[in-house]
Amino acid sequence: METRITKLFGIKYPIILPGMSWISTPELVAAVCNAGGIGWLATGPLSAEQTREAIKKIRSLTKKPFGCGCTLLMPGARENAEVMLEEKVPVINVSLGKCDWIAERAHKYGGKVIATVTTVKHAMAAEAQGADAVQVTGNEAAAHGSQVTTMVLVPAIARAVKIPVVGIGGAADGAGMMAILALGAEGVGMGTRLALTKESPVHQTTKDAHVKAGIDDTIYSNRFDGLYCRVLDTPAAKKSIRQGMSLPRAGLASWKIAKAMNLPWIKLAIGTMLQGPKLMMQLAHFATAFEKIQDATEFGDLKKGVALIGQVQGLIHDIPTVKQVIDTTIAEAKEIEKRLAKSVK
Numbered sequence: 235m236e237t238r239i240t241k242l243f244g245i246k247y248p249i250i251l252p253g254m255s256w257i258s259t260p261e262l263v264a265a266v267c268n269a270g271g272i273g274w275l276a277t278g279p280l281s282a283e284q285t286r287e288a289i290k291k292i293r294s295l296t297k298k299p300f301g302c303g304c305t306l307l308m309p310g311a312r313e314n315a316e317v318m319l320e321e322k323v324p325v326i327n328v329s330l331g332k333c334d335w336i337a338e339r340a341h342k343y344g345g346k347v348i349a350t351v352t353t354v355k356h357a358m359a360a361e362a363q364g365a366d367a368v369q370v371t372g373n374e375a376a377a378h379g380s381q382v383t384t385m386v387l388v389p390a391i392a393r394a395v396k397i398p399v400v401g402i403g404g405a406a407d408g409a410g411m412m413a414i415l416a417l418g419a420e421g422v423g424m425g426t427r428l429a430l431t432k433e434s435p436v437h438q439t440t441k442d443a444h445v446k447a448g449i450d451d452t453i454y455s456n457r458f459d460g461l462y463c464r465v466l467d468t469p470a471a472k473k474s475i476r477q478g479m480s481l482p483r484a485g486l487a488s489w490k491i492a493k494a495m496n497l498p499w500i501k502l503a504i505g506t507m508l509q510g511p512k513l514m515m516q517l518a519h520f521a522t523a524f525e526k527i528q529d530a531t532e533f534g535d536l537k538k539g540v541a542l543i544g545q546v547q548g549l550i551h552d553i554p555t556v557k558q559v560i561d562t563t564i565a566e567a568k569e570i571e572k573r574l575a576k577s578v579k
Contacts (some may be wrong), residue, residue, distance in 0.1 A: 235247055235248060235564065235567070237398070237415075237420035237421060238367075238398040238420045239367065239398050239400060239420040239421035240421075242346060242366060242367060242398060243272050243299050243301075243324070243325055243346065244299045244324075245267075245270065245271060245272045245298070245299060246270035246271075247269075247270040247271050247560060247563075247564055248271075248400075248415075248420060248421035248422060249266070249270070249271035249272075249411070249421070249422055249424060249560055249563065250271060250272055250273070250274070250369070250400055250402075250421055250422065250423045250424070251263060251266040251271065251272070251273030251274065251423075251424070251425065251428045252274060252303070252327075252350075252369070252402060252423050252425040253273075253274035253275060253276040253277070253278075253301075253302070253303025253305075253327055254276050254376070254377070254425055254429060254542070255276045255278045255279050255527060255528075255531070256276070256279060256435065256436075256527070256528055256531040256532050257276065257425075257429050257434060257435060257436055257531060258273055258274055258275055258276040258303070259275075259276070259288075259435050260275065260288050260291035260292045260295060261291075261295065261433055261435070262428070262431075262433050262434055262435065262556070263275050263292055263296075263300055263301075264292050264295035264296040264298075264300070265431075265433040265555075265556040265557070266428060266556055266560070267292075267296045267298035267299065267300050268295075268296050268298060268557075269556050269557040269559075269560040269561070270560055270564075271560055272298070272299055272300060272301060272325065273300060273301065273428075274300075274301040274302060274303040274325070274327040275288055275289065275292060275300070275301070275302040275303060276303055277302055277303055277304060277305075277311075277314045277318075278303070278305050278308050278311075279524075279528070280310075280314065281310060281313075281314075282310065282313040282314055282316070282317050285302070285314045285317045285318070286317045286321065289302065289317070289318070289321045289323060290321075299324040299325065300323070300324060300325070301323060301324060301325030301326060301327055301348070302314075302318045302323045302325075302326055302327065303326075303327040303329065304318065304326060304327065304328050304329070304336070305329045305330050305331075306328060306329070306330055306331025306332070307330040307331060308330075311331070315328075315336055318336075319336070319339050319340060319345075322343045322345060323340075323345060324345055324346065325345065325346045325347070325348060326340055326345060326346070326347050326348075327347075327348050327349075327350060327369060328347060328348070328349050328350070328360075328365070329349070329350035330350075332359075332363055333347050333349050333360060333363050333364065333365050334363040334364055337363060337364030337365060337366075338364060341364070346366045346367070347364065347365050347366050347367075348365060348366060348367040348368065348369050348400065349363070349365040349367075349368050349369065350368075350369040350371060351368050351369070351370055351371070351391070352370070352371050352378070352379065352380035352381075352382075352387070353380065353382075354390050354391055354394045357370065357391040357394060357395050357399075358394055358395060361395045361396065361397050365397060366397060366398075367397050367398045367399065367400060367421075368391065368395060368397060368398075368399055368400070369399075369400045369402060369423060370384075370387055370388050370391050370399055370400065370401050370402065370419070371402045371403060371423075372384025372385070372386075372387045372388065372401065372402065372403030372404065373387075373403060373454070373464075374403035374404040374464075374544055374545045374546065375402050375403035375404070375423075375425065375426075375464065375544045376425055376426050376429075376464055376542045376543045376544040377463055377464060377465075377542040378461050378462065378463055379402075379403055379454075379462070379464055379544075380462075381462055383403070384401055384402070384403035384404050384414065384417070385404075385417065388401040388414060388417040388418055388419050389417045389418045392417065392418030392419065393418065398419075398420040398421065399418060399419045399420060399421070400419060400420070400421035400422065400423055401414035401415075401417060401419035401421070401422055401423065402422070402423030402425065403423075403544060403546075404544070404545065404546050405422050405423070405424050405427070405546065406424065406426060406427040406546040406549045406550050407427070407549070407562070407563055407566055408562070408563045408564070408565065408566020408567035408568075408569070408570055409566065409570060410422070410424075410546065410549075411424075411563055411566075411567050412567050412570045412571065412574075424559070424563070425544065426444075426543055426544040426546050426547055426550065427546065427550060427559055428556060428559060429444075429543075430444055430445065430547075430550050430553055431553060431554060431555060431556045431558075431559055432553060432554065432555045432556075433555065433556050435531075435532070436531055437530075437531065437532060437533055437534030438534065439534030439536065440530055440531060440534050440536065440541050441553055443466065443468075443536060443541070444466065444541070444543055444547045444550065445547075445550060445551060445552070445553065447466060447467075447543075447547050447548060448547075448548040449545050449546070449547070449548030449549065450467075450545075450548070451466065451467045451547070451548065452464050452465060452466060452467055452543060452544070452545055452547070453465050453466075453467050453471055453472065453475060455475045457474075457475045457476075458471070458474055458475055458523055458540065459523035460523075463523075463542065464542065464543065464544060464545070465540050465541060465542055465543065466530075466536075466540070466541040466542075466543045466547075468536050468540070468541070469537075470526070470530075470536060470537060470538050470539060470540055471540045471541075474523070474526060474540055523540070526538065526539050526540040527539070527540060527541075527542060
């Protein structure tokens with residue numbers, strides 16, 4: 235299967251593992267790459283030293299192209315980006331910030347940049363800043379999807395930009411993949427599906443909860459971490475959304491973030507304040523949510539933790555290997571293509 239995305243990244247299939255914190259680890263990224271797709275290492279919870287070690291780990295597990303995610307709004311993101319550039323990572327996925335300086339430097343060594351966007355305006359801006367592709371996250375997706383559905387957002391952006399588009403939100407199989415490609419995308423992100431695989435580090439308790447849940451069992455709100463975000467519908471999630479952000483909880487969480495990322499807390503605090511009041515409040519929201527996401531994802535604690543997940547969880551009823559997911563998805567896509575060729579004349 236060949237598209238502009240497969241040619242751009244040098245991969246066999248246009249299937250992408252998004253950079254999901256505590257999920258898109260070196261092991262899962264490598265598994266997706268070895269199966270013919272490509273994955274983004276999640277660096278949000280990592281220090282610069284941990285990011286470098288994770289990149290080396292990926293390279294020890296696969297000889298295929300891979301990528302790293304960089305959420306520029308997060309503390310330590312610029313330092314992580316510097317590591318990615320020094321290590322000449324093949325693909326850098328930039329979100330929540332301008333990608334121009336990263337694109338300029340990555341292009342010098344032949345690297346590629348894909349920007350995550352949720353609006354037409356941001357997609358056009360990313361293209362102007364030098365992005366080689368955009369990753370379009372629709373409303374159905376886990377975590378920070380657009381307020382517009384994939385069905386509408388993907389074609390709108392595909393028509394607005396000349397660079398290739400990856401569509402995310404609503405795909406867990408060959409049918410979802412073909413639907414998103416039909417909308418004008420040339421690659422498909424399958425975060426929820428790939429998070430529910432044997433190689434995924436998501437705690438088994440949380441995996442089981444997702445498999446049991448239906449398509450209606452999610453909550454979409456901007457009161458969890460300050461951006462519109464989709465999470466598993468649980469009592470803990472509802473409580474977190476009712477509470478919103480509190481400065482005492484944010485302060486404690488920011489101290490834990492600084493410790494986890496080997497950053498001096500005072501440096502983190504000053505850097506946050508220098509971002510201005512709006513961004514400072516956004517980062518405070520992130521800090522409050524940080525530990526809850528980790529609790530659900532890594533430790534399987536759904537009594538106080540909050541799990542990020544897409545609506546497509548309701549279409550997933552098993553925990554296969556990554557290779558099984560990708561092989562089955564491609565086989566289904568080819569069968570659908572044949573069926574449609576016969577019916578559409």
